[in-house]
Amino acid sequence: MADVLTPEQRRLNMSRIRSRDTRPEMVVRSLVHGMGYRYRLHNPKLPGKPDLTLTRHRKVIFVHGCFWHKHRCRYGRVVPKTNADFWEEKRQGNVERDRRNITELKRLGWEVLVIWECWTRDTESLKRRLAAFLEQ
Ligand SMILES: [Zn+2]
Numbered sequence: 001m002a003d004v005l006t007p008e009q010r011r012l013n014m015s016r017i018r019s020r021d022t023r024p025e026m027v028v029r030s031l032v033h034g035m036g037y038r039y040r041l042h043n044p045k046l047p048g049k050p051d052l053t054l055t056r057h058r059k060v061i062f063v064h065g066c067f068w069h070k071h072r073c074r075y076g077r078v079v080p081k082t083n084a085d086f087w088e089e090k091r092q093g094n095v096e097r098d099r100r101n102i103t104e105l106k107r108l109g110w111e112v113l114v115i116w117e118c119w120t121r122d123t124e125s126l127k128r129r130l131a132a133f134l135e136q
Contacts, residue, residue: 022063022065022117023120024063024065024115024117024120025051025063027120027123027126028051028052028061028063028115028120028126028130029041029051029052031123031126031127031130032052032061032130032134035127035130035131035134037054037057037134038054039052039053039054039061040052040053040055041053043060046060046105046108046110047100047101047104047105047108048062048097048098048101048102048105050062050105050112051063054134057111057134058109058110058111059110059111059112059113059133059134060105060110060111060112060113061112061113061114061115061130061133062098062112062113062114062115063115063117063120064098064114064115064116064117065117066116066117066118067091068091068094069091069094069095069098069116070091070092070094070095071116071117071118073116073118075117075118098114102114111133113129113130113133115129115130
């Protein structure tokens with residue numbers, strides 16, 4: 001597909017990718033729900049507003065976009081051709097914020113699972129990861 005967006009349009013477009021209710025998030029929600037767990041979405045009272053909070057189990061799940069949170073996979077290693085410094089700074093900021101949030105959550109007694117976007121492409125292995133975390 002040809003790149004028909006101006007840099008400004010692209011920037012807006014990419015910032016929208018961070019919005020809630022993304023496909024990977026919906027995949028995780030529906031699996032967790034199907035496994036019989038109930039959760040709260042984007043709990044504002046917890047560090048980093050985890051995507052899913054299982055209050056009774058004291059567990060939280062984040063669903064991270066590989067690009068935005070710099071996963072060590074081919075999607076996370078992408079370097080945008082335009083505004084490379086801008087994106088790098090933004091992404092590095094996310095990585096550091098993630099680290100602080102997870103440390104703080106653990107300190108508060110929460111168990112934390114991070115699900116990467118690329119993992120949501122394989123439903124069976126994703127299900128196993130979620131089960132291992134939730135049933136432990
Ligand atoms: Zn990834």
